[in-house]
Amino acid sequence: MSYVVIATMIAKPGQEDLVEKTLREAAAEVHAEPGCARWALHRRTGSAGHFVMVEKWESKEALAAHGKAPALAGIGRVLKDALEGPADVVVYDALPAGDAGKGAL
Template structure:
């Protein structure tokens, strides 16, 4: 049985590049939403900051995530943000723990 994959990706913009990073990530979202296996791809900004962005992702499988990481949308994002981020994205993979209500207790 294939289990969904949850990923939290944090990206920090170089000073002065905040608008470019936000615009690039927001523009990519509809393309990523259309990718096979995309269950969630939601852009956030860390409260109180202008340049820390957090993408919360959920993929139907590791294979779907792998295809996404190699796909056209991510190639475009990588090219556009090559000089705009303070460093590589911080990727945190999460394993769900079943607790409480299966809908509200899971991402």
């Protein structure tokens, strides 16, 4: 079973570029973590400071390891004063439906 994570972060005014840069720079390291099937950055249309990370992890163990990985710790250190508050992180169980290429992340 795979796990989908939606992590929402809101940058403080003036910190939008730092947040985007930090998340973009961490991507290669996170993508190399065992069990990472997707770690994709998005920004809310029309809102420079609202970021959403859409993630997919191959197992509960991979997701747990990601939570303790150096990349995530580094992101936390850099962004600790750049965000309005802690990231809102929600984990979902994947429920594929319909067309295999369209019905699941």
